[in-house]
Amino acid sequence: MHSDFQAAIDSEFGAIADLVRLHARHTPGHAALADAQHTLDYRALDALMDRIAASLQRDGLQPGDAIAVCATSSVNYAAVFLGALRAGVAVAPLAPGSTPASLARMISDADARILFSDASAAEVIGPAQPGGIARVALDGSQVGGAFDAWLAPAGAQPRPVAAQPSWPFNIIYSSGTTGEPKGIVQGHGMRWAHVQRGARYEYDSRTVTLLSTPLYSNTTLVVFFPTIAFGGCVVLMPKFDALGYLQLAEKHRVTHTMLVPVQYQRLMAHPRFDAHDLSSYKFKFSTSAPFNAALKADVLKRWPGGLIEFYGMTEGGGTCILEAHLNPTKLHTVGQPAQGSDIRLIDEEGNELSRDDPDAAGEVVGHSAGMMTGYHRQPEKTREAEWFDAAGKRFIRTGDVGRFDADGFLTLFDRKKDMIISGGFNIYPSDLEGVVRGHAAVADVAVVGVPSEQWGETPVAFVVRREGDTTTEAALLQWTNDQLGKTQRLARLSFIDELPRSAIGKVLKRELRERDAG
Incomplete structure (x- = not known):
């Protein structure tokens, strides 16, 4: 790394957008962002960030104002996020899978002045959306005005902005798995703290990070920003599939990645996993959901590089x-x-x-x-x-x-909210899930508490069977309860094709409770 970068990263506080400028000066032709259609080097990314920042300032946005982005991951999405930061504008990244009403509430709550979107969000950008907000389409679709037409001319320079640690960097909306999403305001200082620990995980200009989780999730951003800050390349995969991921990893000689546990599960179970050369990996990260110990052990055994779990x-x-x-x-x-x-x-x-x-x-x-x-x-x-x-x-x-x-x-x-209190006894669903998972028939399981007149609450299991298995619900229920204490026993066990999960792999237990009640 060049000396002025090292001085910047060692500072008590700095701006990620300024680090991009340094990389554009020292390694202009090095790839920064890539998706299936486009690749941007640091010179082009820096220039595009300038045009985006200048466009936001032209439209009257001041430091501390916000924009919203509701789209799948792409080079343009990432550039808009980084360009907004250069202008001191906070970003509210929103899930395209939201309902129209929920999306409208989040846009209004964030006071977003412009909505950047793409075709993936067309269905949720409806009449419930607040009126008066400018819409810009990142992908040439009809959800807003053309991105290229909105951009300031090539060579445009924004007014310099010196970001402060307390300024809002982004507003991340909680998944809403337990109710109405809440806007979590993260400051520039918080993101800088994430970046500074990057050296520990060998981020540098040779880093190639493959990301298949969405950019609206903090799970993704805790790896995205250190990669860019250290001058590496981020490869964006808009939608995860196991074989596609393995092919990209081998093609790009990926060194770093963030995956949620269910993605590790699907990758390790893929019949062609061991046929792919993954020897370039230095670190693999995981967060967001419980990571089974046996699955971690399998990853360590069969996938080169370190495995880091963030809680x-x-x-x-x-x-x-x-x-x-x-x-x-x-x-x-x-x-x-x-x-x-x-x-x-x-x-x-x-x-x-x-x-x-x-x-x-x-x-x-x-x-x-x-x-x-x-x-x-x-x-x-x-x-x-x-x-x-x-x-x-x-x-x-x-x-x-x-x-x-x-x-x-x-x-x-x-x-704490998932703990089941049955007959005055505390039951932890994870304990029961661990027992059920021990049966050879079980590919996945979730246990939830449901109302019971006799006990107040009682545990119910939803199980995904391994393909081709013929074990019955009654047999698996009997097998499980034979291994549990009297106060822990399952009231019911149901087979389900797939557990409902959020985009970052969290099991939506509320949906399972509703399913049982229905």
């Missing part, structure tokens, strides 16, 4: 990191608190529990330099998400229940 929240507040390749006996955990992360446990009343007590299981709370400012326009929700220690230090509540072992590794039991 944390989009809201920030602290991260645990499991370097699985260095800790093969700790695959059932989510690792140890990252440097600069203060992770603690609290009980139902908000009292702090001792991490040294092997029986102390409580809600996980965390503090770090990377913390959300708050939920956009929802101060009461922000207060609910916060916990303060006796000295007044601010922590973010995760809603997860966990316990530390003697080596300081955190084991998670479940989401």
Whole structure:
């Protein structure tokens, strides 16, 4: 890396858009962004970011204003995100799979001045969308005015903007799996903290990162921005499929990737997985959903390079990191608190529990330099998400229940809201899922609590059978309950073709509860 880049990355705070400028100066012809149709080198990316920033300023947007992007991942999408940052404009990346009403609420909540979109979002951009907002189509479709026509002329230069750590960088809307999405405001300082840990994972100008999770997810952005900041190349895959992913990985000699556990599951199960040359990989990352220990072990055995699991929240507040390749006996955990992360446990009343007590299981709370400012326009929700220690230090509540072992590794039991209270006993669905998963017939499983007149709540399992298996629901239910304690036994077990999941792999347990009630 060149010396002025090293000085910049070592600074207490910096702007990612400024690092792109440095790379454009020193390695102008190096690829920065690629999708199936286009590749941009750093010279072209830097120039396009200038045109985008100048266009936003021409349209009257000031630092702290927001735009919305509702589209599939593409070179233009990534360039718009980065160009907005150069103008000090926050980005609200939104899911094309939203409902029209939900999309309209998020656009309104973010105060977005312009909506950038593509054909994938055509169905949700309807009459429910707030009027008066300018629409720009990133792909030449009819969802808005042409991107090329909106852009300022080639060579346009924006007014210089010096971003501040407290300025909003992006507004990430929660998946809404538990209710109405909340806008999580992340500052430039939080993103800079993510970038600065990049050297630990060998990001540099030779990095090639393959991303198949969407750009509206924080899961993707925690790998996207370090890759760009260190002058590497991001290859964007708009829609994941296992064989297509393996082919791209081999073609581009990929070094880094972010995948959610269900994607690892599908890749490792693909009959042609071992036929592909994946020897270029340095690090593979995962986050967002529970990662089964046996699956981690399979990845370590058959896929070159390190495996890193991040545990944390989009809201920030602290991260645990499991370097699985260095800790093969700790695959059932989510690792140890990252440097600069203060992770603690609290009980139902908000009292702090001792991490040294092997029986102390409580809600996980965390503090770090990377913390959300708050939920956009929802101060009461922000207060609910916060916990303060006796000295007044601010922590973010995760809603997860966990316990530390003697080596300081955190084991998670479940989401607090997913815990089932049956007849006064606490039942963790993950415990039951672990038992069910032990049967050879089971490819995937989720356990949820449903209302019960007799017990208050009772556990129900939804199971995806392995292809070709003939085990019956009754036989699997009997087998499972024979291994469970009396208070844990499943009331019902149903086969299902596929578990409902969000775009980043979280099981939508609310949908399963509704399915059972229906």
